[in-house]
Each structure stands twice: as C-alpha cells, then as structure tokens.
Amino acid sequence: MNLIDVLNNIDSFIWGPPLLILLVGTGIFFTFKLGFLQLTKLPKALKLIFCAENNGSGDISSFGALCTALAATVGTGNIVGVATAIKAGGPGALFWMWIAAFFGMATKYAEGVLAIKYRTKDENGQISGGPMHYILNGMGEKYKPLAIFFSFSGILVALLGIGTFTQVNAITDAINSSFGINPKITGIILAILVGLIVFGGLQSISKVATKIVPFMSVVYIGLCAIILVSSFSEIPEALSLIVKGAFTPTAAFGGFLGSTVSMAIRNGIARGVFSNESGLGSAPIAAAAAKTNWPAEQGLISMTGTFIDSLIICTLTGLSIILTGVWQSNLNGAVMTQAAFGSILPTVGPLFLTLSLSLFAFTTILGWSYYGERCFEFLFGVKCINGYRALFVMMVLLGAFLKLEVVWIIADIVNGLMALPNLIALLALSSVVVAETKLYLDHLDKKSKFEKVI
Template sequence: MESIVAKLDAALYPAVCSVNTYLSNYILVFLLVAVGLWYSIKTRFIQVRCFGEGMRRVFGNLTLNGKKHDSGMSSFQALATAIAAQVGTGNIVGASGAILTGGPGAIFWMWVIAFFGMATIYAEATLAIKTRIKAADGTIHGGPVYYITTAFKGGFGKFLATLFAVAIILALGFMGCMVQSNSIGECFQTAFGIPSWIVGVALVIICGIIFLGGVQRLAAVTEKIVPIMAAIFLLGGLVVLIFRIRYVPATFGMIFKYAFEPQAIVGGSFGYAIKQAISQGAKRGLFSNEAGMGSTPHAHAQANVK
C-alpha cells in the first residue's frame, strides 16, 4: 500500500507543481490585476472616490448586539462575516510567506493587488446583491454561482457555475481551513506547548457548534467577535511598529527598492526575481484579502440592503 501511495505521489506531485506554477505565476497575476483595474476604471476608482462614505456607513452601523432578522443578515453582520475570512492568518501567514519566497518587494505587489482588489470586491458584493433570489421559505440564496448563470445563459453558464461551486468548496472547505487550522495549531504548540492535534479537535468542535446553527448563529457570532478580533489585530500591529519604530523607514525603503530590484534578495536573474516578487505578492494578496476569489459574495448576498 505504501509503495502505491509513493508511486502516486511521485507521479502526481510534479504535475501538480507544474500546473500550480503556470496558473499562479501567469494567469492568476494577469487576471487579478486586469480585472481589478477594469473594475476600478468602470467604477471611476470607487475605492478612492467613496472611501469616506464607506467608512461612515461601516462605523455608523457598528454594533455588537445587532437585531435578529427573519432571514439574511444586517449590513454590518454581512460585513463582519466577510471580514472574518480576510483578517487573521491570511494577513500574517500570507505576508510572511510572500517575504520569505519573493523578498520584501512582494509586499509592494500585495499592496497593488489589494488596491485594485477593493474595486473587485465591491463588484463581487454588488453583483451578489443584484442577482440573489429569495426562496419560498424566506431564505436568501446568492453568490457567484447566481451572477455567473445570469451573465452566461445556457449550458456554458451552468458549466462555469458548477466548476466554480466545486472549486470554492475545495478551497474553503478543505485547503483554506487546512492552512488556517495548521497555523493556529503550530502557534499554540510553539507558544504554549499544546499539541496541535488538540487545537485542531477544539477548532472542529467550536466551528461545528457555530455552523450547525445556520446563517443566523454565524452572523450573531461574527458581529461580536470580528470587531474585537480586528481591533486586537490592529492594536498588536501598532504596538510592534511603535517598539520597532526605528526600523520602519528602512523597511519601507526595502519594500519599494526590492519591488523593482529584487534579485539581491531572491537571487537569480532580474527577470526571475521580479517574476517571483510579483507572483508571490499576487498569490499571497489573494490569500490575504480574497479579492476575486468569490468567497465573500456569499456573505454580502445575505445583507438586508437594497
């Protein structure tokens, strides 16, 4: 049995690596930047133009004890549910992984992806709300599958929607959870000596209790935890910056310098180094903010807004 597994691993691993390299180094970078740029132009750079309005609407509706809705979520609950996937291990593991592989310059490209990604996520959320449907029992259904089939009629649209549905189930239900739970388990084991498998079991139990309660319980939990989590996350980062303030100017200098001259850090030729910095910034940027991934529109579709 072990020999069969070893043979399968030897046969499949190089193929998976080749496909992953091609998709992440070329197609993913092009699509993330191109789509984000296109939406930015079409919305007249809404991430800049309406930034103030967005902040007022977010913090104007800030609550830790939102109203219970018969169906869907409040606007803030939907936002909190979406942010739950965007703030946390993706920012920490994603950024550190980008620096490790692509050098400090990869952070610059994460910023670029994030800037254009703001317009992409705005478009994803808007499309999810415009194409959602309300079932007979009052539940709301929406997300990329619905606006894909709205944009592409017939068999082609169904094929794309099915492909997306399978991919997002694998990405969120398996791969993404593996990365996050492993990161949490490793941190607990390193910091407190708690075996990572115990942390994994605890996470499964806690998440199971939340998920089995449906959308309403998920919304009730996220609207209470996410603001506190985000505040601790930002406060922790601010404390680190204050204590290491003398290194901040040099750090920014390295980020901008090695965004365009990364070979001294990454190694290899200039072309290879710049490709590594950009591709790592794009991949880790997607992992960090999920713009263009199609995961957060499911939460935004539940918002009780026009």
C-alpha cells in the first residue's frame, strides 16, 4: 500500500459516518434547542441581508461579511460536488443534501452568534474572531490547545488545498478547456490578481466579494432557470425520482451503475456539508467582522449562507443534471454539469459555466486567504501577516504548475479535522447561543410594540 492509499483510507475514515453524524447531529440538536429557528425566522434573516442596521463595532457590513463567507463557500462544490454526489448516490443524494442543509442552517446560526459574542481586536485594531476565539474566550484558557489545533488546521487548509491548489486547478483547467489558454499563463495572472486584492486586507476582499458573488450567483441561477423552464413539465417526475431515490436503491441506467440507499445518504450529506461548510468553523471567521451589536442578528444572516449555497444553488445544479438526463451518462464532475448546460444552451451554456466555475473558485481563494490569515494571526500575531499573504500568493502560483494528489488529500483530511474542535465548542457553548437568541428576540418584540405605539 503506497502513501496515497494510506492517506485515502485516513480521509475516508475522517469523512466517514462518525464525523457526518456529529455534523448533522449538532444541527439537529440546535434545531430543537432553538425551536426550528431556521424555519420560523428565515424571512427575517433574508430581510436582514439588505436591511441590517450595521451600527455596531466591526470592520465590514453584515452583507459584506455574508458575501465574504459565501465567496469561500460557493465554489466548485456547487458545480463539481453536486455532480459527483448524484453520480455516486443517484438523484436521491440531492434529498440528503437538502437534509444536511436544513439542519446545517441551525449550526451556521450558532456559529454566527458565537463569532460576534467572543470576537476580539488584534494589535492593528482589526476584528478577529471565529472558533479559535470562542473556544478560548468562551470555554476558557485550559482549552487553548483546542483553539491552536483549529487554527493550525485552518492555515494548512488555506495554504495547501481548498484555498489554493484545488481552486487554481479548477480555474486553469476550465479556461484551458474552453479557450485553450496555457494553465501556467492563467496561473500567473491569477496570482497577480489575488496578490493585489489580498494585500489590501479584509476591506479589499469584502469589496470584491460583494460585487462578484451576487453577480455570479444571479447569472448561474438564471442559466439553471432556463434549463428548468425548458423542461418544466418534467420537474414533478424529477422531484419524485429524488425522493424515491433517497429511500430506495436506484437502478442502473445508461452509464449510471446504480446505487444503494446508504450511498445516496453518505454522498448527499458529505457533499452537502462540504459545499455549505456548516459546522466546519470557517464561515464564523468572516461573520465576526460584521458591524453589529447583536450576535443573534449576525447568526440569522450567517444561516442564509447555507440556504443560498445548498437549498438554492446546489438544488438548481442537481435539478439541471437530473432533468437533462446527463446523470445517467459516463460523465462525472464538472464535465457532467457542463454537458447539462450544453444540452439546452449548446454554445453559451458551457462558456458561462466555465466563467461561473472560474469566478466562484476565484472568490473561494479570496475567502480562504482571509480565513487562513485570521488563524495565522491567532497563532503568531500581526507582525508576520504580510509574510503569510506573500506565502499564500506563492501557493496560488504553484497551484498552476503542480498537481499533487497527495496535497489535496491531506488538505481534505485537515479540513475535516477543523470541524472537531468547532463542534465541541458549539455544543459546549449552546446555552450561550440560546441566551443570546432570547435577548435578541425580546429586543425585536419590544421594538415592534414600540413602533406600533408610535
């Protein structure tokens, strides 16, 4: 057995049933603890995206914090991950992706609450928050090793995998395939652009994210909508296939080899969690920088990230793949999604998918550069921040020249390890989440009564 086989076994173990059960279980716990808040307060949360007062201490607006988190979240997982899940688990995998997202919204809410509650300022006066801070400031000094473990894992993920190599390879391959541009040239241009933005700090990253993320999301949703409209009469049958496939084995069709219920569950939940990152501890690092005085307010805004990522974008991707029938072919990953778009929009579809994939991956690079930076600052202070940024840009450049499978697997392993200290902290501080929720809901109730009197 070689090194890659060993690492693949470790990766499969870490991302196996125990972690997936813990991730979804934490979401179920908070769902009941908070009285199904992701359902009852979703309209309020969606309204807050655009109407939050932004009058508290923080570095960026609540919308900017959400876009920064979405920049890192909405990416190749929404295009490649969904296709991979359906290819392995059948249409039923999409149903389990919905389940993971529904309960993940409660987890993401809790992360947002704790991010604001326990955030601090670094030596430069910039907001710093996330799991490492709510572990240390919420659980106590004796749990500092847990915070260090999370931060170290976060740096490795940012530098070696999700933040750099995998995204760079996705961009260079897509552009080379569609336009014939040499991956090395694309990589050099990409590294320059990332450097210009990253060295500007969070304000610069947020400014770019608030422009690209909404624009590309609308374009991608629009393209998927065209596919859905063109196959409108087949949507009920597709939804039936999704629900049936979630509870019964899917027979083989065409190039599809068939799947069991366990395959649908595992692939749907795993890809869903990987796509929306609920419970992994990454999004609260961005949420902590929001201008708000109410932890629960940012918690509500944060949970819309999972709603947008999984229940909207992933669902549209999945339905496009199922409606066009490409899930039954021999294709997989981005090529499968590209075939779905190409079947309805032969010329424009694949080109727009390349553009979407490239920009989604680009913003993921920017989001993870900030996540890694805050983890780096927690461990080493602010003096070497520019050194970290330079190293990050160098890794982006290397991503165009190297395709190291072993590095990707290690990054996937460490990404899973990030979740463990974060989930421990979420469960340990659940009473704080409930208390902050009650404070905010009481505030809203009093505000509503006061406005009625006026």
